[in-house]
Amino acid sequence: MQLPFPVYEEPDAQKIEQGRLLFAGETDFVKGVVAMSGLPEADRLEVCFAGRSNVGKSSLINAITGRKGLARASNTTQEINYFTAGEELYLVDLPGYGYANAPLPVVEKWQRLLKQFLQGRQTLRRAFVLIDARHGVKKVDDEIMSLLDSAAVTFQAVVTKADKVKEVERDQILDQIRGALAKHPAAYPEMIVTSSEKGWGIPTLRSVIATLE
């Protein structure tokens, strides 16, 4: 019997190449947005990277684009940051949710913005919800997933920092994630396991982004 929410199968060579090509070109920072009114014109599809504070969102964008300093990693992201990927797609780096090392009123302000964005951006094609391989799905993740369910935004779980855990531990966490995803109608049926540090899963993720239908 196949497990529900299997790890994404390695795409075929042609799809991997599509992913490589998409990110072989220019990727640029467009702007940082602090209010819905500041979002760029909704003239192309977007994918966003959501997840708890410190889960590795900015690092993953850097790994995908192959540009180390593009998204500011190790630095709490406080804005909605837009990047181009080719001519037809935006990558969106989001502030983390849950605990963040910043004053509470500031955190509350960007949490509100984050929720407005996830619920109200028409061109948002898929949300990647990042889950730390050491921690699995926490209550705040579950809340964001419910919000995506009600907004009918398809989300795909991306496990991050896989290099930090042993295989046995990783498999336990994957099971925990599967259990959590099963409760969410908007969950995409396959997850992607990554390490930005080691480059694991990056060609797969590029390919998934390049071949979104």
Ligand SMILES: Nc1nc2c(ncn2[C@@H]2O[C@H](COP(=O)(O)OP(=O)(O)OP(=O)(O)O)[C@@H](O)[C@H]2O)c(=O)[nH]1
């Ligand atoms: N070992 C390991 N460390 C990672 C990986 N990805 C990110 N990190 C580290 O985790 C920390 C947080 O990474 P960020 O990419 O800034 O995380 P973020 O989700 O953008 O954080 P916020 O913007 O604060 O929400 C940094 O110190 C990264 O170097 C990974 O795949 N492996």
Ligand SMILES: [Mg+2]
């Ligand atoms: Mg960040």
